[in-house]
Amino acid sequence: MAGLTTPTAAAPRGAVRAQGAPATTPMMAAGYALPGGEAAPAVASGIATQFWTELVAYPGGSARSLWLLVDGVWKRYDNAPGHWEDMVQRAFTAGQVVRVWHDGEPIVGLVVSG
DSSP states (O other), rough: OOEEESSSSSSSSOOOEEEOBBBOGGOOOTEEEESSOOOOEEEEEEEEEEEEEEEEEESSSOEEEEEEEEEEEEEEETOOOOOHHHHHHHHHHHTEEEEEEEEBBBBEEEEEOO
Protein backbone atom coordinates (compact mmCIF):
# COMPACT_ATOMS: atom_id res chain seq x y z
CA MET A 1 0.00 0.00 0.00
CA ALA A 2 1.48 3.34 -1.00
CA GLY A 3 1.64 6.23 1.37
CA LEU A 4 3.28 9.57 1.80
CA THR A 5 5.98 10.05 4.38
CA THR A 6 9.22 11.88 4.94
CA PRO A 7 12.31 9.67 5.18
CA THR A 8 14.78 10.09 7.99
CA ALA A 9 17.99 8.12 7.72
CA ALA A 10 17.13 7.59 4.05
CA ALA A 11 16.63 11.32 3.46
CA PRO A 12 19.26 13.45 1.79
CA ARG A 13 22.49 13.06 3.71
CA GLY A 14 22.59 15.15 6.85
CA ALA A 15 18.85 15.28 7.56
CA VAL A 16 18.24 15.86 11.25
CA ARG A 17 15.23 16.27 13.50
CA ALA A 18 14.13 19.87 13.74
CA GLN A 19 14.98 19.67 17.48
CA GLY A 20 18.54 18.60 16.60
CA ALA A 21 18.33 14.86 17.37
CA PRO A 22 19.65 12.60 14.58
CA ALA A 23 17.16 10.75 12.39
CA THR A 24 16.84 7.07 13.25
CA THR A 25 13.89 5.42 11.47
CA PRO A 26 11.46 6.24 8.66
CA MET A 27 8.61 5.96 11.16
CA MET A 28 9.94 8.95 13.14
CA ALA A 29 9.74 11.20 10.10
CA ALA A 30 7.50 14.05 11.22
CA GLY A 31 9.30 17.28 12.00
CA TYR A 32 12.58 16.61 10.18
CA ALA A 33 14.51 19.34 8.45
CA LEU A 34 17.72 19.61 6.48
CA PRO A 35 20.68 21.34 8.19
CA GLY A 36 19.82 24.66 6.46
CA GLY A 37 16.37 24.59 8.04
CA GLU A 38 14.62 23.43 4.88
CA ALA A 39 11.92 20.78 5.30
CA ALA A 40 12.98 17.31 4.14
CA PRO A 41 11.10 16.32 0.97
CA ALA A 42 8.00 14.15 1.24
CA VAL A 43 8.39 10.89 -0.65
CA ALA A 44 6.10 8.01 -1.54
CA SER A 45 6.46 4.60 0.06
CA GLY A 46 5.30 1.09 -0.68
CA ILE A 47 6.06 -2.61 -0.51
CA ALA A 48 8.32 -4.17 -3.15
CA THR A 49 6.82 -7.20 -4.87
CA GLN A 50 9.69 -8.07 -7.26
CA PHE A 51 13.36 -7.21 -7.74
CA TRP A 52 16.11 -7.42 -10.30
CA THR A 53 19.76 -6.46 -10.23
CA GLU A 54 21.93 -5.19 -13.05
CA LEU A 55 25.09 -7.28 -12.79
CA VAL A 56 26.78 -5.17 -15.46
CA ALA A 57 25.53 -1.63 -16.03
CA TYR A 58 24.10 -0.99 -19.47
CA PRO A 59 24.63 1.23 -21.30
CA GLY A 60 28.29 1.48 -20.37
CA GLY A 61 29.05 4.32 -17.98
CA SER A 62 25.63 4.20 -16.33
CA ALA A 63 25.17 3.16 -12.70
CA ARG A 64 24.76 -0.51 -11.82
CA SER A 65 21.34 -0.56 -10.13
CA LEU A 66 19.09 -2.56 -7.83
CA TRP A 67 15.50 -2.34 -9.11
CA LEU A 68 12.37 -2.98 -7.01
CA LEU A 69 8.76 -3.13 -8.24
CA VAL A 70 6.61 -0.92 -6.00
CA ASP A 71 2.90 -0.43 -6.74
CA GLY A 72 3.44 -1.76 -10.27
CA VAL A 73 6.26 0.69 -11.11
CA TRP A 74 10.01 -0.08 -11.15
CA LYS A 75 12.14 1.98 -8.73
CA ARG A 76 15.95 1.99 -8.68
CA TYR A 77 18.85 2.36 -6.28
CA ASP A 78 22.07 3.13 -8.14
CA ASN A 79 25.34 1.50 -7.05
CA ALA A 80 23.72 -0.57 -4.30
CA PRO A 81 26.29 -2.38 -2.15
CA GLY A 82 26.45 -6.12 -2.83
CA HIS A 83 25.29 -7.01 0.67
CA TRP A 84 22.10 -4.95 0.11
CA GLU A 85 21.36 -6.98 -3.00
CA ASP A 86 21.96 -10.16 -1.01
CA MET A 87 19.64 -9.01 1.80
CA VAL A 88 16.86 -8.12 -0.65
CA GLN A 89 17.19 -11.49 -2.41
CA ARG A 90 17.11 -13.34 0.93
CA ALA A 91 14.08 -11.32 2.04
CA PHE A 92 12.11 -12.28 -1.07
CA THR A 93 13.17 -15.92 -0.71
CA ALA A 94 12.10 -15.98 2.95
CA GLY A 95 8.81 -14.15 2.33
CA GLN A 96 9.88 -11.08 4.31
CA VAL A 97 8.61 -7.57 3.63
CA VAL A 98 10.79 -5.14 1.67
CA ARG A 99 9.62 -1.56 2.30
CA VAL A 100 10.72 1.14 -0.10
CA TRP A 101 10.71 4.94 0.11
CA HIS A 102 11.20 6.66 -3.24
CA ASP A 103 11.29 10.10 -4.77
CA GLY A 104 9.84 9.30 -8.18
CA GLU A 105 12.03 6.56 -9.63
CA PRO A 106 15.08 6.78 -7.32
CA ILE A 107 14.91 4.84 -4.05
CA VAL A 108 15.79 6.96 -1.01
CA GLY A 109 15.03 4.45 1.75
CA LEU A 110 14.93 0.67 2.08
CA VAL A 111 13.95 -1.56 5.00
CA VAL A 112 13.83 -5.36 5.11
CA SER A 113 11.61 -6.75 7.87
CA GLY A 114 10.16 -10.10 8.69
